[in-house]
Amino acid sequence: MLFNSFEFLAFFVTFLVAFFSLPPRTQPVVLLIASYIFYMSWRPSFGLLLGLTTIVDYTTALMMARSRTEAGRKAAMIIALSINLGVLATIKYLDFMISNVIGVAGLFGYVIPDYALGLVLPLGISFYTFQSVGYTLDVYNRRVEAERDFLTYAQYVSFFPQLIAGPIERAGHMLPQFRITHRLAYRNVTSGLFLVGYGLFKKMCIADVVAPVVNGIYAGPAQYSGGYQLLAAVLFAIQIYCDFSGYSDVARGTARIMGFDLMINFRQPYFATSLGEFWRCWHISLSTWFRDYLFIPLGGSRGAEGTTARNLLIVFTVSGIWHGAAWTFVAWGALHGVCLVIERIFARLAKPEARLGETSRRLLGWIWMISIVLVGWIFFRSASLANALVTLRSLGDLGPVSYFTLKMLGLASVELVMLAVSLAILLVIDFHLAFRPQRLQAFGEMRWLSTGVGVALAYYIVLFGIFGHAEFIYFQF
Secondary structure: OOOOOHHHHHHHHHHHHHHHHOOHHHHHHHHHHHHHHHHHOOOOOHHHHHHHHHHHHHHHHHHHHHOOOHHHHHHHHHHHHHHHHHHHHHHHHHHHHHHHHHHHHHHOOOOOOOOOOOOOOOOOHHHHHHHHHHHHHHHHOOOOOOOOOHHHHHHHHHOHHHOOOOOOOOHHHHHHHHOOOOOOOHHHHHHHHHHHHHHHHHHHHHHHHHHHHHHHHHHOHHHOOHHHHHHHHHHHHHHHHHHHHHHHHHHHHHHHHHOOOOOOOOOOHHHOOOHHHHHHHOOHHHHHHHHHHHHOOOOOOOOOHHHHHHHHHHHHHHHHHHHOOOHHHHHHHHHHHHHHHHHHHHHHHOOHHHOOOHHHHHHHHHHHHHHHHHHHHHHHHOOOHHHHHHHHHHOOOOOOOOHHHHHHHOOOHHHHHHHHHHHHHHHHHHHHHHHOHHHHHHHHOOHHHHHHHHHHHHHHHHHHOOOOOOOOHHHHO
């Protein structure tokens, strides 16, 4: 049941009617049932694993709360982490590890038949597992109290707006919201609808429009010259941003209509003027999760520069592995880790008298950031390391780009014009969100104008959006 489908629209409207019209005391039950219906619409068995995660973390958190010894608390925490991370590792990474063992054995002359378990990867397992692990660690470190009410905790784990692709929420932020009664409010509906509309616009009018070109070029990189490879890299950068931030916007919007507040997951990252700033603006819920639960426990940046560099490399390599069981994701994460270390070294060694003017510094910083990000996306999107290297080598000889080839790939004249219009709208809105938020706030308070723009945006999506069942990119993680 995709956000960009009429099935979800029917589901969400039906849910809202039940959620707000039934007695307030039934809201938790209605929300929990709706969340499981939403998740199990892909595959009923997914609900069993989600339920197991919920029961394990709820029970072990209570064990920590009731334990009179530190050893008992630690034992409960280890049980929870072992089950959660063990299930995730088995389902998501076991086949990958087996294939690599077979490959290494082959290098030494041992022939082992190919073998794969073929386990189905449940949607959103990485997201809700990390959310549950964060709760376990917060309870263990006494940042939050263990939730006594099972219904409240079950809603936190399964909350359908952000269940599949985040944001990865913290218990301290979300659990209190499940303990209160929610009422339909005009302000929540209007601001929520704007977020939903803007998210669907980014997904359906931009991400899904460029997807055929990106898919076609990356399916056979050796068949295309460097000009097409560069175009595909840029378009994929646009696609993954609009696809993922679009999902996050819809998640925040649907939650806000219901009266819930989800964290902002993206802050216009392509306006960043350093790689570090990019990561403070991209997938914020995951970046801060790794900061709080891995980087800081490793020592953070408190020690020597060598220790900080080591911690950065570990965190970003693990982040790459989190995204998928493939060496391309490992390379993507390691690349960002290495370049962040280089950026820190340069910032430390640069002499004040050698610094450029503010404008020049920001421009060079942006060029550095966008270059690393684009190269990283090539690894991220490529089917294999070999394909990624083919793409990178082709960039040395760009060559021309033919309109007829683009037309064959799915970008004819009408699509190109509408894509240009959509990108212009995206640029204007994101620029104001990043640098002129007070103007958007003032605009939002002008009801007649904001309503008109909202209606126009809805018509634009209906007329020029790509309808169908195009999944969001981060569903695979």
